[in-house]
Each structure stands twice: as structure tokens, then as C-alpha cells.
Amino acid sequence: MILSHTPTKREIVSFVVFGDGRYDFRVLKAICEKFNGAKELVSPQLQGAKGLTNSLRSVAKLLDILRINVEKTKFVILIDKEHIGDIKQMKKITEFFISESIKEDVQKQFFKFKILRGSKKTTPYIIVMGYNKCIEENISHLIEKNYEERVAPTRQSIREFLRRKGINLEDLIRRASQKALNEAFGNVVELLKEIDR
Amino acid sequence: MKINSMVAFIPNDSNFLKSVREKIVSAWSTIMKSGANVRVVRDLISRVVHDEFTEVYLGANNVLELRKELPDDKVFWIRVTDIGDGVERLLISALYLEVLRPKLVLWDDIEASAHPGLIEVLIKWLINKNWQIVISTHSIDVLNLLTKIAPADTLIWVLRSDEYDRLNIKQLTIDDVADILESNIDIRRILDQL
Numbered sequence: 283m284i285l286s287h288t289p290t291k292r293e294i295v296s297f298v299v300f301g302d303g304r305y306d307f308r309v310l311k312a313i314c315e316k317f318n319g320a321k322e323l324v325s326p327q328l329q330g331a332k333g334l335t336n337s338l339r340s341v342a343k344l345l346d347i348l349r350i351n352v353e354k355t356k357f358v359i360l361i362d363k364e365h366i367g368d369i370k371q372m373k374k375i376t377e378f379f380i381s382e383s384i385k386e387d388v389q390k391q392f393f394k395f396k397i398l399r400g401s402k403k404t405t406p407y408i409i410v411m412g413y414n415k416c417i418e419e420n421i422s423h424l425i426e427k428n429y430e431e432r433v434a435p436t437r438q439s440i441r442e443f444l445r446r447k448g449i450n451l452e453d454l455i456r457r458a459s460q461k462a463l464n465e466a467f468g469n470v471v472e473l474l475k476e477i478d479r
Numbered sequence: 480m481k482i483n484s485m486v487a488f489i490p491n492d493s494n495f496l497k498s499v500r501e502k503i504v505s506a507w508s509t510i511m512k513s514g515a516n517v518r519v520v521r522d523l524i525s526r527v528v529h530d531e532f533t534e535v536y537l538g539a540n541n542v543l544e545l546r547k548e549l550p551d552d553k554v555f556w557i558r559v560t561d562i563g564d565g566v567e568r569l570l571i572s573a574l575y576l577e578v579l580r581p582k583l584v585l586w587d588d589i590e591a592s593a594h595p596g597l598i599e600v601l602i603k604w605l606i607n608k609n610w611q612i613v614i615s616t617h618s619i620d621v622l623n624l625l626t627k628i629a630p631a632d633t634l635i636w637v638l639r640s641d642e643y644d645r646l647n648i649k650q651l652t653i654d655d656v657a658d659i660l661e662s663n664i665d666i667r668r669i670l671d672q673l
Contacts (some may be wrong), residue, residue, distance in 0.1 A: 288667075289669070324669075326664055327663050328663050328665045329663065340662050340664060343662030343664055347664075347673060348672045349672060349673065350672055
């Protein structure tokens with residue numbers, strides 16, 4: 283499975299919008315590569331969407347303009363926890379869509395919706411990154427599981443660790459065991475399994 | 480749509496610019512009589528380089544030079560080639576258009592050798608003239624600028640080839656493109672799905 287900015291000739295299973303876009307794109311891209319198969323996720327953003335409302339706006343516009351089977355192709359928002367709180371925040375979705383249901387899958391750690399926009403019905407997902415704040419917490423957790431070393435969940439500390447090990451973020455994920463990945467990025471792994479079906 | 484007389488095509492091609500430059504040199508007295516050497520510098524070049532040049536002149540060895548007046552009444556000449564490729568391309572193309580005064584301008588890859596500030600000035604200059612313009616671009620900066628400037632009667636054609644090499648065209652308005660960009664979508668990445 284691959285994640286790209288521009289579609290190739292592969293089967294597109296999902297359009298992805300990133301709420302921030304700092305590490306998120308790189309992390310998801312590296313995790314996708316650990317899944318076999320020729321399917322594709324596409325992120326056609328100009329830059330990180332900066333927040334839940336802007337992310338929802340991007341998804342709404344994509345739904346309006348894309349000539350695709352929206353029941354088959356999923357829409358995913360990947361966003362840091364600091365930008366959303368709990369299921370009550372998800373009511374923002376009604377600014378852009380008619381919401382038929384909002385379901386928090388606590389076990390799989392993402393939100394799943396059934397929405398209507400115009401005549402289009404689809405099921406977007408929102409994956410929340412971070413335990414308290416942001417994706418750096420997941421990365422820090424992965425480092426601990428893989429290297430048994432505690433690194434503060436900040437960009438600077440992670441950067442210093444990677445530099446010291448002579449690797450980059452993608453290497454960290456590629457070399458991670460499946461168990462470590464499931465623990466640190468469980469929601470991403472579960473979502474990819476779900477959309478790969 | 481009625482097209483009268485001339486159509487001017489500006490390709491992204493250094494050989495073309497070289498040949499236009501030679502024609503400009505041979506037609507220099509016509510250019511000077513028309514005042515194009517002053518107008519183009521005043522209305523276009525001085526706005527791109529943020530410097531007060533008064534005109535372009537054909538100096539020794541047919542070198543194009545820009546004239547700058549200094550506060551102490553002294554005059555300073557700068558070779559156009561010393562300012563940059565983008566400015567030189569712009570100057571030569573603009574002089575070519577000012578002399579020809581075509582009814583239709585076709586400009587290929589308008590963003591080539593040009594930073595966004597230069598493109599903005601160029602687009603504003605082009606739309607203030609009495610000709611129709613067709614530009615081609617791959618640049619998100621050009622799309623952003625077009626939605627910002629929003630010239631009247633602008634249409635945007637999205638061209639793409641399918642697997643049988645057939646050219647498909649989708650027509651959008653400036654407002655359509657503005658909405659897409661404001662939703663943080665890079666329209667160039669979803670052409671096949673539009």
C-alpha cells in the first residue's frame with residue numbers, strides 16, 4: 283500500500299487529509315509501506331489543514347468535486363489530539379455534512395461517521411494522534427518499544443535521537459516490529475486493515 | 480469569438496527568445512519611435528525589480544541596457560542580462576508584444592524562470608492590454624495569483640490525456656478554482672478524478 287500526493291495508476295482506496303502535516307504524512311507513508319498490495323492512499327493537500335474544521339472543509343470539497351465512488355473510496359482525517367477533544371467535538375462535522383451517525387471505536391482508536399453531503403453518502407474516519415496532545419507521543423512510544431530508550435515526545439528530542447542513531451523517521455518505522463507498531467500506532471494500523479479489506 | 484490579424488505565441492524556448500531578441504535589435508528604431516522601450520520599463524520592469532529604471536536602450540554591441548537616474552543627476556546603465564534570466568525573458572517578450580500588438584497572446588509555461596512576484600506583475604500587465612490571453616501553466620503560484628487578481632471573463636481549462644492519448648478538457652471558473660484552493664486542495668493532484 284502506498285501513500286502519495288498525486289494518484290498513480292493504482293486503485294485508490296482512500297483520500298487522506300492531515301490536520302497538521304508535520305510528521306503525519308511521513309509516518310503514514312512509512313506505515314503504509316509495511317502493508318503489501320498495490321492499493322493507494324492519496325493526500326492532495328496544499329499544506330497541513332490546521333485544525334479539525336479546516337480538515338472537514340477539505341473533505342467536504344473533495345466530496346463535491348471528485349467523480350469517484352464515494353461509498354467505496356474512504357476519506358480519512360489524521361489529526362493531533364490537541365485539535366480535538368472528545369466525541370462532543372465531532373459535532374463540528376455537522377457544519378459540512380448531514381451526519382447520520384458518529385461512532386467512536388474505542389478499541390480501534392478512531393472515529394467513524396456515516397454522513398451525507400448532497401446526494402453523496404460516505405463513511406469518513408478521523409484518526410486521533412497522540413495520547414494527550416500530538417503524534418510525537420506515538421513516535422516516542424515507538425522508540426521506547428523498539429530501542430528501550432525513553433525520548434521526550436518533542437520534535438527536537440526525536441530529531442536528536444534519530445540523528446544519534448543515524449536514521450530518519452521512515453527508517454524508525456520500517457525497522458519497527460509489528461508488535462511495537464501495533465502498540466504505538468494501533469489506530470493507524472487498524473484503519474489501514476479496515477480500508478484494505 | 481473573432482480573432483483579428485495577429486496571434487503571438489511565446490513558447491518556453493531559449494531559441495525563440497534568441498530569435499526575438501535579434502528581431503528587436505533590427506527593429507530598434509521602430510521600438511523607440513513607438514515609446515515601447517519606455518512603457519515596458521515603466522509599467523513592467525521597474526515593478527518587478529523594485530528599482531526606478533526609466534527606459535531600456537540598445538547599447539554598444541547590441542547589448543540591452545536599463546537606464547537608472549541617480550539623485551545627483553548622474554545616469555547609470557545596467558545590462559539587462561546582469562539582472563537575471565527571468566527579467567530578460569520578460570523584457571524581450573514584452574517588447575515583442577508591444578511592437579506586434581496582437582489580438583491574441585498565447586504564452587506557454589508562463590511561470591518559467593520567474594518568481595511569483597514577477598508573475599503577478601506580468602499577469603496584471605497582460606490583462607491591462609487590449610488583447611486576449613491564453614496562458615498555460617503547471618504552477619500552483621499562477622493559479623493562486625489568478626484567483627487573487629481574478630481577471631474578468633477568465634476561464635480555466637484543465638487538460639489531461641486519457642489512456643488512449645485523447646485530450647480531455649474540463650472547464651472551471653475562477654471561483655471554482657478559488658473554492659478548491661481555499662479548501663486546501665491542490666487541484667493539480669486530482670485532475671483525473673475531476
